[in-house]
Every structure is written in C-alpha cells, then in structure tokens.
Amino acid sequence: MVDHSAVGRRLTPVTAHIEPGRLRFFRETLGETNPVYNEASAAQAAGYAATPVPPTYLFCLEMMDAEQAFEFLDVIGADLAQVLHGEQRFTYLAPVMVGDTLRFEPRIAGITDKKGGAMTLAVVETKVTNQHGVHVADCARTVVVLNKVAA
C-alpha cells in the first residue's frame, strides 16, 4: 500500500544542464520542425536569447539527470509496474533555453485514495529555478497507483 505519511516529503533535488545534442535528439524524435526550436535566428526573432525548449521538455530534464529517476515510487512505496501517469501540469514563468542549468526541487504534495482504495493518486510538485536563481517554472504530475486489492 502507498505510504500516506510521505506527504510533504522532499525528494532529492536534480540539477540539469540543457545540452544542445540531447535537445536535438528530443526534437528529432518528435519530428519538431518549428523554426523557433531549430534556428537561432528564429529564436531571437521570437525574443529568446538562445534556443528555447519545447513545452514538455522540463519533465524530461528532471528525469534525465536524476540519480534515481523513480525515487518518488520508493518514497511512496509503489512499484513501476503498477503506476500510470494521471495528469501533468506546467506553469511557465520565464524562458528556459539551451545552455541553462536548472535546479528541480520536487516534493510529494498529496496522496489520496480513490475508488475505495483500488487506486491512489500521488502528486509530485516541482519548483524549477535557473542558474541565475530565477524561478522559471512549476511542474506538477499526478501518478495513479493501481493497488492490488484482495479478491
């Protein structure tokens, strides 16, 4: 069962550097051809100092550079085979670009049982700041844990 006492627990912070090669791999995988993400001149014309990242890439950076990508599962006491992604939210506060070094500070924000305990929703909220200490984004993911209920 999910450990409800994990609410409020802070997970290990993650420091991620936005590298152009890794970002290109992501763009190519998604078939991302938007000039603003591919050409420095288009990024500058849109008001960016450097190439920005696509809107979901923050989620990737946090996982990519975590020492333990699924640390939150250990903390709440769930297994990778029994979870699904339920919801995801990004709030954008300042530009995030190639060359930035971001710090992700995740915490377990909530754990709620649903459907008589058949599933549990766990929310991880992450504050993201850049190398200048600017708060650039907030991320929140809701993970659905499918509990093994006795037949």
Next chain:
Amino acid sequence: MSETRPLAVGDRIVHKSFPPISRHKLALYCGASGDHNPIHIDLDFAKAAGYPDVFAHGMLVMACLGQALTDAVPPPRLRSFATRFVAITQLGARLTCEGHVAELVEHNGERCAKLALTTKDENGDIKLSGEAVIAM
C-alpha cells in the same frame, strides 16, 4: 496565430495530425526523454504487469499536443499547459491534436485566452484532455 483580429471564444486554432506510433518511436522517446520505464519498450515487462503489449508514454502524447500548440501559438505567449491522461495510447495510434478558445480570462493582470485541448486517436477516442493559457 492570426494577428489580424483578436482571438474570440470558439476559434479553432490548434490542429495537427501525427503518423502512427511505432515501437521504434517508443524506443527513441525512451532515450530522448530520459523516461526509461520498461513498460513502454519491453514487451516481457509489459505482459508481466498485465498489459497485452507495450504502450505509448503519456508524455510522448503530451509532447505531440505541445508541438501542435506551439505550431499555433508563439512559445513566449504560453503561460501554462496541463493535461489529463484519459486513456492509454496504443501502438499504431494515429493522433490528432486540436484546441479551441474556451474562455477569455485575466491571468496575473494579463489578458489571456484559455484553450481547451484534446488528443484523439483514429477512432475518435480521447487520449488526452487538457488546457493551455496563452497571453493575447
């Protein structure tokens, strides 16, 4: 996004279709995203977990929706982007992402539009439902 007139409620501004999701795509996304959960690429693991086959990462599907969104809206105008993963996206799914202006809102003192977003497969089944707030 058209600059000739301001956005109005009901304007359908996001529309993009994607090629079928292949096993190769899931493998590439595993590496490119840093999400190494084997349930998306390892058939043995997926079956042991009770699934008939591997299936797409929710975040791969959200990345498609994000791409459709920023094709229509200049990225600097994006204030927030959120989705609910309504159903598992199966291999071979051909996704279509759509969005329309649901509401004009004031957000932190800024005039914004709230977009209602969906991602559906080729059968019209909703996979993702979400919203974005964009500055006008």
